[in-house]
Amino acid sequence: MKLERWGWYSVLVNVLLAGLHGLIAWVSGSLAVFAELVHNLIDLLGAVAVLLGIRLASRKSHAFPYGLYKVESLVAVGLAALVLLTAYEIPTAVDDGVLPGRTAFVSQHPNPFNPATQIVFDLERTGPVEVGIFDVRGQRVATLERGTLQRGRHSLTWQGLDDAGRAMASGVYFCRLFAAGETATMKMMLAR
Numbered sequence: 001m002k003l004e005r006w007g008w009y010s011v012l013v014n015v016l017l018a019g020l021h022g023l024i025a026w027v028s029g030s031l032a033v034f035a036e037l038v039h040n041l042i043d044l045l046g047a048v049a050v051l052l053g054i055r056l057a058s059r060k061s062h063a064f065p066y067g068l069y070k071v072e073s074l075v076a077v078g079l080a081a082l083v084l085l086t087a088y089e090i091p092t093a094v095d096d097g098v099l100p101g102r103t104a105f106v107s108q109h110p111n112p113f114n115p116a117t118q119i120v121f122d123l124e125r126t127g128p129v130e131v132g133i134f135d136v137r138g139q140r141v142a143t144l145e146r147g148t149l150q151r152g153r154h155s156l157t158w159q160g161l162d163d164a165g166r167a168m169a170s171g172v173y174f175c176r177l178f179a180a181g182e183t184a185t186m187k188m189m190l191a192r
Contacts, residue, residue, distance in 0.1 A: 007051035014044035112189035130178040
């Protein structure tokens with residue numbers, strides 16, 4: 001009976017973790033958290049299988065005089081195969097080989113920079129895009145891109161100049177990406 005109680009605890013913990021990861025994945029849109037949700041659901045299946053095995057193994061019958069240990073083994077092997085199958089992602093080729101799961105900045109280098117920096121970002125879908133540079137007061141100082149871009153990885157270079165071609169002063173600037181109703185912001189440091 002004590003063993004069955006631990007089985008129920010395991011199921012409860014896995015339900016709570018799956019719910020928490022599901023909520024975080026839904027709010028953030030993070031593929032990494034979604035992958036954790038999938039692993040929690042597989043763990044939940046395993047916990048339910050173990051609980052079921054504990055309950056059924058305690059009942060002996062003429063057909064299974066030693067309990068259902070063979071059925072438990074088959075369930076464990078099946079769950080292990082499921083974990084193995086879900087552990088590998090199959091990338092689709094675009095730029096670096098993977099289609100982005102969301103619109104976001106990937107990197108900006110160098111940072112701090114002088115005189116130029118490269119900004120790399122992913123677009124989840126094809127559509128209108130605007131990439132702008134803003135100062136700490138929120139004033140737009142430069143527009144790097146305004147138009148339609150394809151889904152995938154993109155790279156832009158900012159030379160540290162405003163839209164009029166004047167050199168910007170040293171300081172903190174923000175690069176903002178507007179695409180498909182989403183906004184991403186990245187902090188940059190210009191050091192003259």
